[in-house]
Amino acid sequence: MTVCEVGPRDGLQMAKSIMTTEAKCAWIAGLAAAGVREIEVGSFVPARLIPQMADTDAVVRFAKGIAGLTVVALAPNLRGAQAAVMAGAHRVSVPVSVSAGHSRANLNRSPDEQVAVVGGIVAWLRETAPGVELEVACSTAFGCSIDGVVPETGVVRIAAALAAHGVSQIGLADTVGYANPAQIRSVVRAVRAEIGPALVGLHLHDTMGLGIANALAGLEVGIRDFDAALAGLGGCPFAPGASGNIVTEDLVFMLESMGFATGIDLDGLIKARALLHQGLPDEAMHGQLAKAGIPRIFQRAA
Amino acid sequence: MTVCEVGPRDGLQMAKSIMTTEAKCAWIAGLAAAGVREIEVGSFVPARLIPQMADTDAVVRFAKGIAGLTVVALAPNLRGAQAAVMAGAHRVSVPVSVSAGHSRANLNRSPDEQVAVVGGIVAWLRETAPGVELEVACSTAFGCSIDGVVPETGVVRIAAALAAHGVSQIGLADTVGYANPAQIRSVVRAVRAEIGPALVGLHLHDTMGLGIANALAGLEVGIRDFDAALAGLGGCPFAPGASGNIVTEDLVFMLESMGFATGIDLDGLIKARALLHQGLPDEAMHGQLAKAGIPRIFQRAA
Numbered sequence: 344m345t346v347c348e349v350g351p352r353d354g355l356q357m358a359k360s361i362m363t364t365e366a367k368c369a370w371i372a373g374l375a376a377a378g379v380r381e382i383e384v385g386s387f388v389p390a391r392l393i394p395q396m397a398d399t400d401a402v403v404r405f406a407k408g409i410a411g412l413t414v415v416a417l418a419p420n421l422r423g424a425q426a427a428v429m430a431g432a433h434r435v436s437v438p439v440s441v442s443a444g445h446s447r448a449n450l451n452r453s454p455d456e457q458v459a460v461v462g463g464i465v466a467w468l469r470e471t472a473p474g475v476e477l478e479v480a481c482s483t484a485f486g487c488s489i490d491g492v493v494p495e496t497g498v499v500r501i502a503a504a505l506a507a508h509g510v511s512q513i514g515l516a517d518t519v520g521y522a523n524p525a526q527i528r529s530v531v532r533a534v535r536a537e538i539g540p541a542l543v544g545l546h547l548h549d550t551m552g553l554g555i556a557n558a559l560a561g562l563e564v565g566i567r568d569f570d571a572a573l574a575g576l577g578g579c580p581f582a583p584g585a586s587g588n589i590v591t592e593d594l595v596f597m598l599e600s601m602g603f604a605t606g607i608d609l610d611g612l613i614k615a616r617a618l619l620h621q622g623l624p625d626e627a628m629h630g631q632l633a634k635a636g637i638p639r640i641f642q643r644a645a
Numbered sequence: 646m647t648v649c650e651v652g653p654r655d656g657l658q659m660a661k662s663i664m665t666t667e668a669k670c671a672w673i674a675g676l677a678a679a680g681v682r683e684i685e686v687g688s689f690v691p692a693r694l695i696p697q698m699a700d701t702d703a704v705v706r707f708a709k710g711i712a713g714l715t716v717v718a719l720a721p722n723l724r725g726a727q728a729a730v731m732a733g734a735h736r737v738s739v740p741v742s743v744s745a746g747h748s749r750a751n752l753n754r755s756p757d758e759q760v761a762v763v764g765g766i767v768a769w770l771r772e773t774a775p776g777v778e779l780e781v782a783c784s785t786a787f788g789c790s791i792d793g794v795v796p797e798t799g800v801v802r803i804a805a806a807l808a809a810h811g812v813s814q815i816g817l818a819d820t821v822g823y824a825n826p827a828q829i830r831s832v833v834r835a836v837r838a839e840i841g842p843a844l845v846g847l848h849l850h851d852t853m854g855l856g857i858a859n860a861l862a863g864l865e866v867g868i869r870d871f872d873a874a875l876a877g878l879g880g881c882p883f884a885p886g887a888s889g890n891i892v893t894e895d896l897v898f899m900l901e902s903m904g905f906a907t908g909i910d911l912d913g914l915i916k917a918r919a920l921l922h923q924g925l926p927d928e929a930m931h932g933q934l935a936k937a938g939i940p941r942i943f944q945r946a947a
Contacts, residue, residue, distance in 0.1 A: 491942045521940050523902035524861050551940070552895035552933030553902075556858040559826050563865075593854035600825035600855075631854030638823050638853070640793045 344603045345568040346595055347381040348374050349546070350619070351402065352417050353588055354576030355395045356386070358626055364398040366622025368405045373618040374573065375409045377611025379591075382406060383436060383570070386417035387426040403430035415478075419450055424464045427475075434476035435468070437461055438516075441481050441501050444489030445518065449482070454501055462508040469509075478512035479505050480546055484530060486521030495530055499537050506538040513541050514570070517557065520550025524560035531564045544568030547589045549575060549629075554589035555597060562603075569594060574616055575629030590630035592616070596641070604644040609637050646905045647870040648897060649683040650676050651848070652921070653704065654719055655890055656878025657697045658688070660928055666700040668924025670707045675920040676875065677711045679913025681893075684708060685738060685872070688719035689728040705732035717780075721752055726766045729777075736778035737770070739763055740818075743783050743803050746791030747820065751784065756803055764810040771811075780814035781807050782848055786832060788823030797832055801839050808840040815843050816872070819859065822852025826862035833866045846870030849891045851877060851931075856891035857899060864905075871896060876918055877931030892932035894918070898943070906946040911939050 351367055362370075371382055384406045385399030399416060406414040407430075416432040418424040427435045439457045440446035446454045461479055468475055483490070484498045498515065505513055515530060522530075527545070535542050545561045547554045547569070558569055572588035592612040595605050609632065616633055620626075653669055664672075673684055686708045687701030701718060708716040709732075718734040720726040729737045741759045742748035748756045763781055770777055785792070786800045800817065807815055817832060824832075829847070837844045847863045849856045849871070860871055874890035894914040897907050911934065918935055922928075 486940070486942055488940070519940075520937070521942065523899055525903040549933060550937045551898055552857060552892060553899050555854060556861045556899060559858045559861055590854060596853055597825055597855050597858060601827040631851060635822070635852045638788070638790070638821075640788055640823065 344598060344605050345381060345544075346379065346591060346598070346605050346607060347383060347415065347544070347568065347570050348379045348573060348591055349383040349570045349588060350572035350574070350576045350591070352383040352386050352396070353570070354572040356393050357577060358395055358623055360623065360625055361395055362622045364401050366618075367398070367402050370615060370618045370622055371402070371406050372409065373611070373615035375412050377615055378605070378607040380411060380606060381413040381415060383415040383417060386419075387423035388417075388419055400426065400430045403427065403432050407431045418464075420460055421463050421467060424467065428468070428472045432475065434478060435464070436478045436480055437464060438480050438482050439501060439505065440483050441498050442483040442487035442490040442493050445483045445487050448489060455504075458501065458504045458508065461505060461510060465509050476512065477510060478514060478543070479510050480514045480516045481505075482516045482518045484515040485517040485526055486519060488519045488521075495533050498530055499533050502534045502542065503537050506541045511541050512543050513538060514544040514546055514568070515542070516546035517548055520548035520554065522547070522557050523553060524556050527557045527560040528564050531561060531566060535565075544570065546570040548577065549587055549589050555593060558589060558594055559597070573612060573619055574633070576626065587629055590632075592632045593630050596632050596637075599644045600641065602644045609641070613637075646900060646907050647683060647846075648681065648893060648900070648907050648909060649685060649717065649846070649870065649872050650681045650875060650893055651685040651872045651890060652874035652876070652878045652893070654685040654688050654698070655872070656874040658695050659879060660697055660925055662925065662927055663697055664924045666703050668920075669700070669704050672917060672920045672924055673704070673708050674711065675913070675917035677714050679917055680907070680909040682713060682908060683715040683717060685717040685719060688721075689725035690719075690721060702728065702732045705729065705734050709733045720766075722762055723765050723769060726769065730770070730774045734777065736780060737766070738780045738782060739766060740782050740784050741803060741807065742785050743800050744785040744789035744792040744795050747785045747789050750791060757806075760803065760806045760810065763807060763812060767811050778814065779812060780816060780845070781812050782816045782818045783807075784818045784820045786817040787819040787828055788821060790821045790823075797835050800832055801835050804836045804844065805839050808843050813843050814845050815840060816846040816848055816870070817844070818848035819850055820848075822850035822856065824849070824859050825855060826858050829859045829862040830866050833863060833868060837867075846872065848872040850879070851889055851891050857895060860891060860896055861899070875914060875921055876935070878921075878928065889931055892934070894934045895932050898934050898939075901946045902943065904946045911943070
């Protein structure tokens with residue numbers, strides 16, 4: 344069971360203020376100390392578009408020094424992927440929007456054009472940095488605040504095209520948080536029928552309050568890799584209406600309570616929340632576990 | 646699919662201020678106008694213990710005038726049940742705690758003593774008011790903030806004792822919100838194996854952020870009757886740490902999105918939230934749907 348923390352990337356890009364590099368590094372170290380083993384630490388995008396990500400190179404270099412941590416960096420194109428590899432990221436995460444409207448707004452390319460960009464990144468990595476992993480997140484796989492309904496066949500088509508390019512780690516993202524549990528099950532099954540084990544994970548948002556229920560639905564159809572953000576930070580600057588990622592600590596509480604070992608310690612996450620709050624004092628922090636406290640009767644999975 | 650609104654009872658008993666009878670009635674009328682067909686409108690308990698419930702008689706009499714609405718009132722004992730029947734409630738809801746500590750704190754009786762009280766209410770209703778329904782909510786069925794872990798065998802034992810007394814509507818309540826989805830499935834299956842269709846519903850709290858996921862788990866094992874509170878109001882004065890009920894509008898959004906017809910209109914619930922806020926302006930209101938708005942692509946179940 345893998346919970347990948349995406350707060351330092353997806354969480355921060357909507358933040359009202361800029362978190363310092365030092366504060367980011369302290370937060371990332373706190374997450375790793377809690378047992379988080381995968382962290383998406385930033386994105387290699389132009390600083391004029393997302394100023395919160397201007398120091399991603401330094402953050403990747405810091406995070407690389409944490410033993411046992413898989414350092415993930417987002418890159419929208421080959422240039423960004425090259426920067427991620429140069430900085431030392433273990434894995435590059437590239438977004439491909441399933442809906443044309445979000446693709447245009449977020450990447451200024453059509454979905455098919457972005458699939459071709461991924462093809463170029465696959466080829467370059469194979470040639471230049473064969474040890475670096477590549478994952479692709481299919482954005483707006485469950486609905487789009489610009490285009491509306493996203494047909495399941497469209498998701499399957501994009502996932503198949505990515506798999507045909509040799510991408511072996513493909514995730515489905517509910518970028519705007521419109522998914523419901525029945526849809527999660529249906530889309531996961533349809534995509535898996537097409538690409539098999541190359542479908543690895545879900546990236547869920549809690550816009551409508553269904554994020555954790557959607558994670559449960561994913562769990563039930565075999566997903567074992569979830570993105571989440573401490574305190575439910577996050578959103579997408581080009582998807583109006585989108586709000587925070589699912590809350591890492593609430594997700595971990597559910598998984599551990601159900602007997603799934605995440606390797607993550609809840610007390611450690613609560614401590615990491617304090618570091619996040621120190622570094623970003625004006626940002627709203629979500630999550631029920633932190634409000635209610637860890638129940639005395641909570642038992643970690645073995 | 647039935648969503649029973651319990652805000653006017655479970656929601657209000659923890660409220661910091663007293664809602665006027667007029668405001669309660671306006672809120673209840675708003676809920677009914679949104680299509681809510683069952684509302685637990687109050688409880689017949691001593692006003693010195695829960696002053697928010699002092700006007701339950703008047704509220705029941707008002708709610709009885711709304712065509713098509715099933716009016717539910719909570720009663721902890723025979724005297725309360727008699728008052729509920731006198732006021733005209735269609736259904737009396739009686740709590741039985743599974744855990745001894747909560748039973749003592751909430752009812753000042755042991756669980757077995759309270760089962761005997763239920764037996765007396767069954768006999769009295771049969772004799773005096775055969776048209777009035779009786780339901781029993783098994784409190785702390787998934788954990789207790791006083792006693793800690795609540796064994797599944799204890800829940801089954803209490804449910805069986807209630808069924809033996811002829812109670813045909815039995816619900817399981819996660820009074821303090823400690824349940825996880827795997828536990829929901831397990832306890833529902835164990836209780837159903839013992840009492841069959843007399844197990845009708847779930848009463849869930851969102852203390853740990855798992856309330857909607859727990860509802861999904863219940864849905865998957867055949868539960869079609871859920872309690873919820875508008876804006877997630879609620880708690881239990883004798884269960885430290887307990888926070889709000891699951892949010893009616895978020896639950897309805899999930900159910901309708903998944904294709905389950907609730908008969909409830911989300912716009913109507915948003916309007917009822919405004920009435921609740923007018924009547925109780927200092928109370929925190931929860932729920933994601935109201936924050937995010939109803940997505941343009943939302944489709945009601947047919």
